[in-house]
Amino acid sequence: MPKYIVESKSRAELRLLAEVFRMLLNLTDELRVPIVELLDVLSIHLKGFSYEIVPDEALPEGIHAETDIRTGHITIKESVYEGACNGLGRDRMTIAHEIGHFITLCFCGFKLQRGFKGSKLKTFNDPEWQAKCFAGEFMISRRLTANMTPIEISRACGVSYSAAYYQYKHRN
Template sequence: MTKIVNYDTPYIAHPVSRTSLRLVAEELKKKLNISVTKPYVDVVMILDRLSEIDSSFNYEIVEDWQLDEHVQAMTNVEAKTIYIKSSVYEDACQGIGKDRMSIAHEIGHILLHRDVIQMPVLYRYDGSLKLYQKPEWQAECFAAELLMPYEQIKNMSVEEIMISCGVSRPAAIYQKSHI
């Protein structure tokens, strides 16, 4: 069964374009001295090094039962903490694409939406939103740009993206269709 990301949320984030999210992903790699020319990114290593970006960033591996059944991981932006199901973390360590994507998505939330206390990045909203104003879309696009960088995949087939970037078929198809 394919994981479906639900972009519906009662929150609005400052508008961010896909191009800007691509730049955020590239900047993260540069700050952590990760090659921007290699397509495969070790998200677990990035998770371990997030405190180099902000010393208050943290993550916790939790028992699977501690998060809802359909939640792989979640971020508390106020606490600057990512919570990851132990099975998701273990599978990401083994290179399972969907779990690598889940962790990259949460890294996106912590980087993009971390200043919620200092300024109102997110607030309740009852109207219709543009896709680029939705925090879930922003985190998912960031994850895609981090794991499947445009410059590396623009001339690849879906299969080549899956192999080179270590992602699932649905993720590769989605990213390929949006570059």
């Protein structure tokens, strides 16, 4: 959604949102978020949330999953869903990213507007950055991983090394 800008949110605000979301889901002390199971939990308990698994050919190459923010419907490629079921960090994070879009835009209703042509997208206004930031904070609790190295974070939280390292670098 590069042509949209969203009301500005800082990492600290999105971290707090991720913490609250964990609390609501009873995941406060859970190092490893059961992200696949969460899709079904959210479908039942979160109004407006739905998802489907589609054959890989149904989405363009390079797109692993997508969220329709008008309907709250998340579409996930079959290979990504299977990867996440098998514990693959990158695929688990892809699902968290889409849930991030749903939480920020559909559930919290952060205001979205069409970007003016040529207008610069600042990081904090970028819906893609916000979803990525939320997903990282949600999957890798700063509170629970405060004393861990990136490799330990990667193993404990079921995320890729690069995602673990990114959060490690941005934890302050």
